[in-house]
Amino acid sequence: MIRTHAPAGAVRQGxxxxxxxxLVLGRIAAADRxxxxxxxxxxxxxxxxxxxxxxxxxLAGRLVDEADPAPRAGAGRPARGxxxxxxxxAGLGLEVNVDYLAVCVVDLAxxxxxxxxxxxxxxxxxxxxxxxxxxxxxxxxxxxxxRQGLTLAGAAxxxxxxxxxxxxxxxxxxLGWRDVAVPALLAAHPALxxxxxxxxxxxVDNEANLAALGELHSRPPGPASFLHISGEVGIGAGIVLxxxxxxxxxxxxxxxxxxxxxxxxxxxxxxxxxCLEQYAGQEAIVAAxxxxxxxxxxxxxxxxxxxxxxxxxxxxxxxxxxxxTALGVAVAGVVxxxxxxxxxLGGGYAPLAPWxxxxxxxxxxxxxxxAAWSPxxxxxxxxxxxxxxxxxxxxxxxxxxxxxxxxxxxxx
Amino acid sequence: MIRTHAPAGAVRQGxxxxxxxxLVLGRIAAADRxxxxxxxxxxxxxxxxxxxxxxxxxLAGRLVDEADPAPRAGAGRPARGxxxxxxxxAGLGLEVNVDYLAVCVVDLAxxxxxxxxxxxxxxxxxxxxxxxxxxxxxxxxxxxxxRQGLTLAGAAxxxxxxxxxxxxxxxxxxLGWRDVAVPALLAAHPALxxxxxxxxxxxVDNEANLAALGELHSRPPGPASFLHISGEVGIGAGIVLxxxxxxxxxxxxxxxxxxxxxxxxxxxxxxxxxCLEQYAGQEAIVAAxxxxxxxxxxxxxxxxxxxxxxxxxxxxxxxxxxxxTALGVAVAGVVxxxxxxxxxLGGGYAPLAPWxxxxxxxxxxxxxxxAAWSPxxxxxxxxxxxxxxxxxxxxxxxxxxxxxxxxxxxxx
DNA sequence: GCAAATAATTCAATCGCTGAACAAATAGCG
DNA sequence: CGCTATTTGTTCAGCGATTGAATTATTTGC
Numbered sequence: 095m096i097r098t099h100a101p102a103g104a105v106r107q108g109x110x111x112x113x114x115x116x117l118v119l120g121r122i123a124a125a126d127r128x129x130x131x132x133x134x135x136x137x138x139x140x141x142x143x144x145x146x147x148x149x150x151x152x153l154a155g156r157l158v159d160e161a162d163p164a165p166r167a168g169a170g171r172p173a174r175g176x177x178x179x180x181x182x183x184a185g186l187g188l189e190v191n192v193d194y195l196a197v198c199v200v201d202l203a204x205x206x207x208x209x210x211x212x213x214x215x216x217x218x219x220x221x222x223x224x225x226x227x228x229x230x231x232x233x234x235x236x237x238x239x240x241r242q243g244l245t246l247a248g249a250a251x252x253x254x255x256x257x258x259x260x261x262x263x264x265x266x267x268x269l270g271w272r273d274v275a276v277p278a279l280l281a282a283h284p285a286l287x288x289x290x291x292x293x294x295x296x297x298v299d300n301e302a303n304l305a306a307l308g309e310l311h312s313r314p315p316g317p318a319s320f321l322h323i324s325g326e327v328g329i330g331a332g333i334v335l336x337x338x339x340x341x342x343x344x345x346x347x348x349x350x351x352x353x354x355x356x357x358x359x360x361x362x363x364x365x366x367x368x369c370l371e372q373y374a375g376q377e378a379i380v381a382a383x384x385x386x387x388x389x390x391x392x393x394x395x396x397x398x399x400x401x402x403x404x405x406x407x408x409x410x411x412x413x414x415x416x417x418x419t420a421l422g423v424a425v426a427g428v429v430x431x432x433x434x435x436x437x438x439l440g441g442g443y444a445p446l447a448p449w450x451x452x453x454x455x456x457x458x459x460x461x462x463x464x465a466a467w468s469p470x471x472x473x474x475x476x477x478x479x480x481x482x483x484x485x486x487x488x489x490x491x492x493x494x495x496x497x498x499x500x501x502x503x504x505x506x
Numbered sequence: 507m508i509r510t511h512a513p514a515g516a517v518r519q520g521x522x523x524x525x526x527x528x529l530v531l532g533r534i535a536a537a538d539r540x541x542x543x544x545x546x547x548x549x550x551x552x553x554x555x556x557x558x559x560x561x562x563x564x565l566a567g568r569l570v571d572e573a574d575p576a577p578r579a580g581a582g583r584p585a586r587g588x589x590x591x592x593x594x595x596a597g598l599g600l601e602v603n604v605d606y607l608a609v610c611v612v613d614l615a616x617x618x619x620x621x622x623x624x625x626x627x628x629x630x631x632x633x634x635x636x637x638x639x640x641x642x643x644x645x646x647x648x649x650x651x652x653r654q655g656l657t658l659a660g661a662a663x664x665x666x667x668x669x670x671x672x673x674x675x676x677x678x679x680x681l682g683w684r685d686v687a688v689p690a691l692l693a694a695h696p697a698l699x700x701x702x703x704x705x706x707x708x709x710v711d712n713e714a715n716l717a718a719l720g721e722l723h724s725r726p727p728g729p730a731s732f733l734h735i736s737g738e739v740g741i742g743a744g745i746v747l748x749x750x751x752x753x754x755x756x757x758x759x760x761x762x763x764x765x766x767x768x769x770x771x772x773x774x775x776x777x778x779x780x781c782l783e784q785y786a787g788q789e790a791i792v793a794a795x796x797x798x799x800x801x802x803x804x805x806x807x808x809x810x811x812x813x814x815x816x817x818x819x820x821x822x823x824x825x826x827x828x829x830x831t832a833l834g835v836a837v838a839g840v841v842x843x844x845x846x847x848x849x850x851l852g853g854g855y856a857p858l859a860p861w862x863x864x865x866x867x868x869x870x871x872x873x874x875x876x877a878a879w880s881p882x883x884x885x886x887x888x889x890x891x892x893x894x895x896x897x898x899x900x901x902x903x904x905x906x907x908x909x910x911x912x913x914x915x916x917x918x
Numbered sequence: 919g920c921a922a923a924t925a926a927t928t929c930a931a932t933c934g935c936t937g938a939a940c941a942a943a944t945a946g947c948g
Numbered sequence: 949c950g951c952t953a954t955t956t957g958t959t960c961a962g963c964g965a966t967t968g969a970a971t972t973a974t975t976t977g978c
Contacts, residue, residue: 104551105525107933107966113517114935132956139516144935146957170955171943256876264879319755331843340747342845343731346876349842354835354873355766366838366873423766426778427836428843430761431743433754461766461778464668464758467676519935519964526965544925556966558926581976582924 111148112499114140118148119157119498123202124315128161128175149176155502156182157202157494178202181243183501185490186235186287188228189252189483191301192216192268192327195224196480197231199239199246200487202495204311208238211480221263221274229283236287247494247501248293249286250486251276252301254326256346261298267363268327292500293493301482302348305440306332307339308477308485311492317436321428322475323350323421324441324482327376333432351375353424373420376442382413400445414449421450422457429462429470440475447474523560524911526552530560531569531910535614536727540573540587561588567914568594569614569906590614595659595913596651597902598699600640601895602665603713604628604680604739607636608892609643611651611658612899614907616723620650623892633675633686641695648698659906659913660705661698662898663688664713666738668758673710679775680739704912705905713894714760717852718744719751720889720897723904729848733840734887735762735833736853736894739788745844763787765836785832788854794825812857826861833862834869841874841882852887859886 121137122129131149135142152158161175182202189196193215199208210231216224232249239246253276255266263274276298280286289295306322309332322332329351333340341347351371352364359368372378380395383402402410425437437454439447451472458470477484494501533549534541543561547554564570573587594614601608605627611620622643628636644661651658665688667678675686688710692698701707718734721744734744741763745752753759763783764776771780784790792807795814814822837849849866851859863884870882889896906913 104529105522105966106552107522110517110519110522110934110965117516130956140518141936142957143937143959146959147934168955169943169945169953171941171957173956317755333844335747335752340844343729343847344845344876344880347843347845349845349875352842352873352875353765353839358768364873364875369873424839427765427839430764431759431840431843432745432752433756433759433761435755461764461776461781463761463764463776464756468756517935522934522965542925553967554926555928555968559965580924581922581974583926583974585925 111151112497114138114144114148115151115498115502116496118145119152119495122152122158122176123178123495126314128177130173130175132173134176151502152176152498155498157498157501178495180205182245183247183290183491183494184239184244185487185494186232186239186246186249187252187304187483187485187487187490188232188249189301189304189480189486190216190224190228190269191252191254191482194480195228195231196483197228197235198480198483198487199235199244200484200491201244202491204313204488204491206484206487207242207244208235209480209483210235217268217270221271221276222279225276225279226283229280229286232286246287247290248295248297248490250297250299250304250489252304252482252486253298254301254328254330257298257300259345261296263298290501291504292497293490297486297489299345299486299489300330300332300348301326302330302332302441303339303341304332304483304485304489305475305477305481306334306438306485307489307492308481309438309440309475310334310337310339311485311488312476316438319432319434320436320438321425321432321434322438322440323425323443325374325376325421325439325443325446326441329371329375330441331428335432350424350428353427355420355423370420370424374417374424379413379417379446382416383407383410384413396442396445403446403449411449414446415453418450418453419457422454423461425454425472426458426461429458430464433464435468435470437470437472438475439472440477440481441479444474444479523563524909526550526556526560527563527910527914528908530557531564531907534564534570534588535590535907538726540589542585542587544585546588563914564588564910567910569910569913590907592617593655594657595702595903595906596656597899597906598644598647598651598658598661599716599895599897599899599902600644600661600663601713601716601892601898602628602636602640602663602681603894604666606892607640607643608895609640609647610892610895610899611647611656612896612903613656614903616725616900616903618896618899619654619656620647621892621895622647629680629682633683633688634691637688637691638695641692641698644698658699659702660707660709660902662709662711662716662901664716664894664898665710666713666740666742669710669712671757673708675710702913703916704909705902709898709901711757711898711901712742712744712760713738714742714744714853715751715753716744716895716897716901717887717889717893718746718850718897719901719904720893721850721852721887722746722749722751723897723900724888728850731844731846732848732850733837733844733846734850734852735837735855737786737788737833737851737855737858738853741783741787742853743840747844762836762840765839767832767835782832782836786829786836791825791829791858794828795819795822796825808854808857815858815861823861826858827865830862830865831869834866835873837866837884838870838873841870845876847880847882849882849884850887851884852889852893853891856886856891 131145135145159179161177184201187198195212197210256264261277302324309316318337324330331348331350352369356368360372362369543557547557571591573589596613599610607624609622668676673689714736721728730749736742743760743762764781768780772784774781
């Protein structure tokens with residue numbers, strides 16, 4: 095549970111440097127071209143002298159490298175561009191999902207430097223065994239990262255379920271997990287990452303949350319506030335507000351799947367009736383399209399559905415239309431409530447987006463009061479299938495970028 | 507549109523003092539007993555020397571007063587308690603609603619030091635005339651505040667409608683306002699408040715938002731994250747997340763009234779069908795209870811309804827039960843989505859809370875996945891009818907408490 | 919009346935930013 | 949080719965704010 099908040103405590107002499115390190119590094123990360131020290135000075139409002147001093151720290155800590163001088167018009171001494179180091183700290187992203195394990199390594203610049211996906215049905219596998227396989231993949235990732243000059247500074251694990259502050263997976267229904275103490279199980283494999291001060295060694299979080307973070311930090315960066323919807327067997331939403339993931343009071347936000355869309359409709363496993371999940375969940379869509387569910391693993395079902403719809407299959411098209419309408423009703427409610435202007439369809443919805451987006455947009459236009467003044471964008475995720483793993487790894491490096499002082503203070 | 511965010515820009519030498527001024531003043535404001543300098547030092551992590559220097563600034567700026575030494579057990583020099591000044595800056599809160607105008611003055615400590623409510627049906631009144639009446643009331647409030655030694659540092663106006671960043675009221679349907687440029691209309695009355703650097707002279711915001719802020723800053727303080735629902739003719743929600751009001755991308759968040767609760771149900775003025783407002787809006791409840799709507803102004807209708815329900819009138823009880831159920835369906839969806847643990851019923855719902863809370867809670871318990879692990883509280887607002895005006899005034903003083911440097915830097 | 923205890927202030931040291939001067943490196947121009 | 953204008957980056961004295969230790973202030977308990 096990373097919470098990126100303002101320095102709530104005392105502001106001491108050294109905090110000043112910490113904050114300015116973060117400010118300058120953040121600017122370097124956000125720039126679309128390698129900025130010079132002078133650029134950073136004007137962008138941040140600091141003096142060139144201060145920027146030079148701060149940059150010196152960043153260079154010494156190997157968070158930043160000097161790039162080849164960028165060609166520039168006009169007279170004057172050529173600037174030396176600054177880029178995020180490609181040999182510095184990196185984040186390890188892990189994902190356990192229903193039908194695959196994924197591991198990836200993301201560097202400071204957000205580049206995916208290593209990626210492994212291991213396809214297998216994880217439902218019959220005991221949590222400890224699944225995690226053991228994941229650790230094995232992580233070990234390979236670790237050596238590959240080292241070969242590339244990267245140091246794993248922390249790890250994050252994405253799980254399709256509810257996770258509490260301590261990393262306990264309270265419930266992952268589609269995986270069949272209940273009260274799985276992930277940190278304790280992984281403590282037996284201590285060398286997942288080096289222990290870096292200020293960077294949590296292992297964060298466990300919900301898959302939808304981490305996928306939304308991945309979208310937020312993708313290039314080009316997503317908007318500061320948006321709703322990211324992962325359509326898997328369940329439907330999870332990652333809510334990004336003002337550039338930060340909103341996790342809720344206990345970290346369990348995003349359960350969009352149980353917004354009512356037909357209150358007197360089909361009973362749902364949550365105890366309510368007519369929940370969105372019963373109409374736009376993957377199983378519901380597949381069943382409505384007339385595909386036998388059991389025969390296909392979840393992700394190939396989605397691919398098959400896209401294939402059928404692309405070929406003009408009437409049942410598939412109708413199923414997607416209905417699902418999109420249900421999704422649109424729910425999303426319109428959320429947009430009314432939170433006043434968002436962007437909705438991203440991710441996870442299993444991404445390949446189906448061409449058919450889902452139109453009905454979703456129709457409902458939004460009809461039901462959102464403010465849609466007349468400013469339009470709402472609905473688009474598919476730019477990340478691939480393992481968005482959550484990439485987002486998990488990204489969350490680690492974003493943590494370092496937001497708090498570089500911790501990394502710089504380490505012995506080494 | 508106040509956005510309370512971290513210092514995003516350069517952190518210079520002086521920012522240090524600014525941040526620590528805010529830190530110390532915030533502690534004084536949050537404490538339930540007048541803290542000593544030593545208390546503040548341990549609470550903030552600053553040294554006693556620094557706290558003394560900071561407090562000296564706050565005393566000189568008349569934001570803080572020394573209180574009588576509080577009795578303390580044990581030996582040692584007695585501490586001098588620090589309290590928010592009752593003779594310092596204050597906030598002016600204004601409210602235009604369908605059937606009343608309200609003006610109030612709130613001091614730094616959050617005490618309401620002046621309050622005027624002018625009952626009148628404002629629907630037939632032109633916006634400029636309504637605002638002129640409000641300015642007159644504000645003038646009286648201003649002299650009363652001066653008599654009490656208070657200086658009005660800024661003002662906020664609550665409006666039952668959508669307001670954009672510039673203070674333009676885009677649409678206030680129940681008031682009949684459309685595209686009313688409030689700041690321009692009030693510019694003719696320039697002396698609403700003294701111009702204080704760092705404090706916006708006039709903020710215009712949605713009534714539900716400001717009522718939620720009032721709840722957040724009431725004593726005892728509300729939780730850091732909650733949903734505040736104002737049930738008037740429309741239903742508006744103020745969403746407080748992590749101690750800050752969430753306003754959405756354009757400041758139009760909180761339109762909970764158009765969450766679908768019966769998707770194929772009654773058509774709504776928003777263009778959708780079966781919106782919450784059609785089942786739990788004030789007019790809907792009154793009609794369901796068999797009260798003729800036109801005969802009664804809105805607020806007496808609510809009072810009459812509470813009276814009838816209290817007397818055991820079957821129609822009224824059934825109407826409230828049905829409305830509470832519809833409200834509960836919508837609220838359950840929001841709680842699932844945002845993972846909140848507190849829902850506050852305010853505005854017209856406050857007096858009806860005894861009858862609304864049970865069905866709302868029933869729906870939440872049935873539909874919220876995580877309700878089994880940690881309960882959701884549903885309670886009425888602690889503020890009275892003019893909560894929005896109080897919240898508006900409170901938002902001004904909270905602004906000063908969050909950024910005392912601006913007030914201290916003023917000439918005087 | 920004295921010691922112990924707690925509160926608050928004073929003061930030299932230090933840290934990090936500022937602003938101005940200075941050094942470095944290049945383009946344009948005669 | 950050499951000079952000037954221009955822009956980048958560094959150096960350094962100055963200064964504001966915090967720190968930590970010593971000091972003063974004020975009360976309780978013995």
